[in-house]
Amino acid sequence: MSFVPALLVIASMAQGAIVDRIAATVDDEAITESDVRKAIATSPLRPAPDESPEAFRARVLDALIDQRLSYADALRFGPAAPDPAAVEEALAKLKARLKSEGKDPEKEFAAAGLTPEEVRASVERQLLIQRYLQERFRPVAFADDARAREEYEKFYVPEARAANRTPEPFEKVEEDMRRRAQQRTFEEEVEKWMKELREKARIVLYKASTSIPPRTPTPIKNSDK
Numbered sequence: 001m002s003f004v005p006a007l008l009v010i011a012s013m014a015q016g017a018i019v020d021r022i023a024a025t026v027d028d029e030a031i032t033e034s035d036v037r038k039a040i041a042t043s044p045l046r047p048a049p050d051e052s053p054e055a056f057r058a059r060v061l062d063a064l065i066d067q068r069l070s071y072a073d074a075l076r077f078g079p080a081a082p083d084p085a086a087v088e089e090a091l092a093k094l095k096a097r098l099k100s101e102g103k104d105p106e107k108e109f110a111a112a113g114l115t116p117e118e119v120r121a122s123v124e125r126q127l128l129i130q131r132y133l134q135e136r137f138r139p140v141a142f143a144d145d146a147r148a149r150e151e152y153e154k155f156y157v158p159e160a161r162a163a164n165r166t167p168e169p170f171e172k173v174e175e176d177m178r179r180r181a182q183q184r185t186f187e188e189e190v191e192k193w194m195k196e197l198r199e200k201a202r203i204v205l206y207k208a209s210t211s212i213p214p215r216t217p218t219p220i221k222n223s224d225k
Helices: 033-042 053-075 084-100 105-111 116-140 145-162 170-200
Strands: 008-013 016-020 022-026 029-032 203-205
Touching: 022 033, 022 053, 029 033, 029 053, 033 053, 033 105, 033 116, 053 116, 053 170, 084 105, 084 116, 116 170, 145 170
Parallel strands: none
Antiparallel strands: 008 016, 022 029, 022 203
C-alpha cells in the first residue's frame, strides 16, 4: 500500500480536502497526527520539565510505535479481552489524572477527536499489552540472591548516598532489593524484546511540514471537433 508523502487524505468537501498528516508508518500502516493527538490524551506519558511540545510529541509517537508493534505481537497469541472491571478502574484513573492536572477529561477527549468508545478501546489495548508483557516476561525476571545483592550495591547504596542518606544494611532491605531487581530485569527483558521488534519492522518517520492548501479542481474544457 502506498501513501502520499506526509499526507493522508481523509475526506473531500466542496470547499477543499480535509487532510490528516502521516507522522510515521509501521510495516506500511500509517500512524497519523490525529493518532498522536489521541495518544497524548490517553497516554500516561506527561511532558517533562522544560520539555518542548515538539520533543514531547516525538516521545509520544515513539511510544505509539512501540504500542503498535507490541499489540500486533500480543494478538498472535489470541489473548482474552481485559476484565470489564479492570477497564473501568483504568478509565477512572485516567480521568482522575486529567482532573488532577486541572483538565476536564471529556473536553480533553473531545478536543483530541476521541469518542467514548475510542477512549475505552485505547484503555483496553493498553491493559491487554500490559498483561501480555507480564505473562511473557515476569517468569524470567526471577531475582536470586546475587541479583538482589547487585541491586543493593550498584543502585541502592549510590542512590542513598546521593540523597545524603545512610544506606540501610542489606539484610534489612533484602526483600525490597529482590523486588527492585525483579522489576529492573523485567524492564530490561521488555526493552530487549522491543528492540528486536523494531529491528524486524519497517518504520518510517515523517518530518512535520507546513500546511499544504487543498488543491482546486481543474475545470475540464470541451474541445471542438
